[in-house]
Amino acid sequence: MPLIPNRRHALQAGLLSTLAWLSGSAATLAQADTTTPGWPSKTVRIVVGFPGGSSPDLVARTLAEPLSKALGQAVIIENRVGAAGNIAAQVVAQATDQHTLGLMINGNMTVARLLNPKLGYDPLKDLAPISLIATAPLVLTTLPQANGQSAKAILEQARQAGSQWSYGSPGVGTVAHIGMEALKARAKLEAVHVPYPGNPQVITGMIGGQLQLALLPPGLAMAQVKAGKLQAVAVTSSTRSTLVPEVPSLSEAGVPGFNLEIWDALAGPASLPAPIVARLSALVSEISRSPEVRAKLYQQGWQVVGSSSEGLANRIQADLKSLGEVVQRQGIKTE
The missing domain is CATH 3.40.190.150 (Bordetella uptake gene, domain 1)
Known part of the structure; x- marks a missing residue:
């Protein structure tokens, strides 16, 4: 079937754009x-x-x-x-x-x-x-037992748990560590920091129950979320991210103005x-x-x-x- 003019022009424009690139x-x-x-x-x-x-x-x-x-x-x-x-x-x-x-x-x-x-x-x-x-952005993650709870409810649970909850990072001074400390100050959390050599070890610690929270890169976090091993709570960008559009921002979770990228x-x-x-x-x-x-x-x-x-x-x-x-x-x- 012959191409209609608009589609032909679009294909020609796309080809020219690709050749130019x-x-x-x-x-x-x-x-x-x-x-x-x-x-x-x-x-x-x-x-x-x-x-x-x-x-x-x-x-x-x-x-x-x-x-x-x-x-x-x-x-x-x-x-x-x-x-x-x-x-x-x-x-x-x-x-x-x-x-x-x-x-x-x-x-x-x-x-x-x-x-x-x-x-x-x-x-x-x-x-x-x-x-x-x-x-x-980073994805704030927790254990899947929290499934069904809103991001605000999970943060409130973390607040009530005080220092009984721990969070992991891929090392002291990483953005995940600094970002979590910023979140603790803003959301009035007291979770204890546990550093690991890298995020794969953080994820192992979470799945094993040694940790309750972590800020993880989207690619690593969402693979575990889709497998049902972790739950995504919120992203650290000021608005929802196109990388994980289904996950609310921390602003939506009651922490307005929070914006952090790795x-x-x-x-x-x-x-x-x-x-x-x-x-x-x-x-x-x-x-x-x-x-x-x-x-x-x-x-x-x-x-x-x-x-x-x-x-x-x-x-x-x-x-x-x-x-x-x-x-x-x-x-x-x-x-």
């Missing part, structure tokens, strides 16, 4: 390739500060293959777990081989030094921002030459926003950004202010 991507990558002759000359290593199966690990592995193809060298993932990701961040900060990068989270690139003045690296001085890859970013050591930073920024931005990778990251619970290095630097400054206020107000320390 491909052409622009090819031009960007070709231009980036001319800025760093001879680099990379060996395998590129992306260091992740959290265990396999964690959100940062999944993001790093999603990027590794297309980045390897674009660079013409192998890209491997190395998990260096501990200290809320700061051990891995220090490895990156101290690297001198020009082939070591890091998949970072908010805390590693913002408030890490506020949390521990003796930290072995300074996020603002020792790390080179490359690209803000993706962002997401993010993943690629960074290198501050010693990384500017042309390499520029090339990587262009590549990661294009790869993150490509339809295939965007779809994979969305399935993992991420909204793609794919920013420039300057865009990441601006986000670091904004988060340093907002997260730093919570760290100082709550007296959070990792020493």
Whole structure:
């Protein structure tokens, strides 16, 4: 059957749009390739500060293959777990081989030094921002025994439980920890913090009954919710998130104005030459926003950004202010 004019025009417009995107991507990558002759000359290593199966690990592995193809060298993932990701961040900060990068989270690139003045690296001085890859709100989760209760009712139950309830995080100083402390102050909760090496271990602790609450990335949280092992209470964004539209915001749960996001970013050591930073920024931005990778990251619970290095630097400054206020107000320390 012949296409009607409107549908034909729509298909033509879509084809032209796709060709333009491909052409622009090819031009960007070709231009980036001319800025760093001879680099990379060996395998590129992306260091992740959290265990396999964690959100940062999944993001790093999603990027590794297309980045390897674009660079013409192998890209491997190395998990260096501990200290809320700061051990891995220090490895990156101290690297001198020009082939070591890091998949970072908010805390590693913002408030890490506020949390521990003796930290072995300074996020603002020792790390080179490359690209803000993706962002997401966190999902406040609890045990499925609370099914059928409203978000307000669950928060009231947590309030009444006082310090008999515990919450888990993937480490002291992570955004999940800082965010929960902010929520405790706003909602008058007293749940006790229990740090773990990563979110997979937090989920195990919740399912095993050792924890009653946790702020988890959407991709990890909703997989357990759909399996009936956890219940989603609310998201930390100011309004409902397109990632989990069925979950109310904390504002709807009686905590107005609460707004918190986690993010993943690629960074290198501050010693990384500017042309390499520029090339990587262009590549990661294009790869993150490509339809295939965007779809994979969305399935993992991420909204793609794919920013420039300057865009990441601006986000670091904004988060340093907002997260730093919570760290100082709550007296959070990792020493």
